[in-house]
Amino acid sequence: MENILKKTILYLVIVFISLSVLIPLSYLVTISFSSQIEVNDYPKKMLPSLYHNIAIKWDAENQNYIVMRENNEGIFKELYISSKYDKIRDYMKTQLNIDMTTERIEKDFNVAKDTGEIVEYKYYKSFFNNYIKFFTVFSGAEKALINSIKAALITILISMSIGGAVGYALARTSIKKKEAIRIGSLIVRMFPMVSISVPMAVLLVRYGLFDSMLGLAIVYSIPNIGLTAAITRSIFIGVSKEYEEASLVFGATEAQTFRKITFPLVLPAFAASSMYAFITAWNDTAVSLLLTNKNETLALLIYKSIGGASSIHYAASGAIVLILPALVFTFLLKNYITQMWG
Template sequence: MDKNRAKKILVDALIYVFLIVFTLVVIYPILNVISISLRPADKLLSTSLRIVPENASLNSYVQLFTRTPFLRWLLNSTLISAVVMLTGVTLASTAGYALSRFRFLGKKAVMIGILITQMFPATMLLLPLYIMLIKLHLLNSYLGVIIIYTSTALPFCVWQMKGYYDTIPVSLEEAAMIDGCNQFQAFYKVVFPLALPALVITALFSFMSAWAEYVVAAQVLQEPELYTLAIGLKQFESSMATEWGLYAAGSLIVSIPAVLLFLFLSRYLISGLTLGSVKG
């Protein structure tokens, strides 16, 4: 065996070892949460290294759905996240297109303003937004948190949509308009399908910005029937004791919709990257 081949085998082996170790490091916390959710009592720590503990039980999951308003929290989070996602995709796709294709007074100021807003986290803007919601009588309402989530997610979404539209040749729209399309039809039938990868990123970012958010929701939503999953799971923690079994079971279930959405949209992301703009 020559030296080059031996060196390549060694490099490949080191890469695989690194990937395996890294994967185990990432998976271990998830397996630990699964183990906690299956323990018969609310035990956080255990001397056993078994993933499936002795006397494993699904009692925590049963109690989660029967003894707590978890389904209500799930419905609230789903509704809020879905509206934020749809609103984010709609506004970002049109605003990004306008910034990419049209010239108008104040365009540069708008783009600078979008960049500046990215310098401030949502928590820093919470106080002025909270005051605005009070004056608009939207405190303690779905619409209030939807407005905050959408407004904080939009700057990034608009900027990345604008950047993606810039990569699509204007000649494609001009050809469509020569064939009889107006500006909106050229956008909807030609540009919009080609921007599918950016739209997927926008949808994912908008959804995730609302799905598991806690700080804003905890300040705006005060009625128990309006609680989202993040606030609801916090109710399992108290100053005297924490229901770790319910906490772990709820955390696992909360992660499922986000993973399913990513798997579903990733298919469109890949297909969008392979789309051609010229017919054969």
């Protein structure tokens, strides 16, 4: 009895946590595939729609077409009145995400004109319209994406090489003041990167690294070097020296031993810490706001674009673009991270 109660509560908590993540995320996904008209719909749909139901009526009196759309409650509402096919085409494209040629519109609309009745059509949306728009409307989005990838990769490179070396030294060598170095490198994490950024801005300007991805990556690496050192230290301690010695005894050279034994064994630690480094660089807006000028990162660009309320669906697709590489990266590394050497 008590067990069932416990389980029920546990599952309720799990469901609550998953929903509180999934609902906003699905909302974001829906928005990212919505047309301008759908953004203003109320109530909203949970899943993105693939098409619009459009009704066309010929207003003989004013010689105009009246374009109507079925909203989420099933009622056709007037959207646009015009007699010019190319204007209708532009409207469909920008407001409804429907990509049509003028000829097609002329042909379809003439049916309403000729019969004098209301004609209904099901028009499929150009599904990735917002994503294409995101990279065209926000000039520099492409560059920002490349910048973000650059910054993330350099951050990983710096954190892994320095942090990994420190981790190895802490685990395997007999250097002095080990504990002080270990704690010290972790204490650096306590300082918010933003507060480090202000003095760093001065330094980066002096060395010509302001507004560069290398400069950004250096700042991102500050908290991650200590973290990488801590994570790799523990795995270097865990990887017994005897594994390497066994390899040497059984006929491997030092290089072969590193490639076939040491590296595969410490890989999980490097995978985990490179994920942390990636996320730091990829998600940051505050530091890049301070330390870049023209070379924005993707996260910063999206952060800024959310401010322009009219283009919220483009910003949403930008946000999805921002999430995807992080997801892919995490999934690629997932196996290494969950690998536990027994």
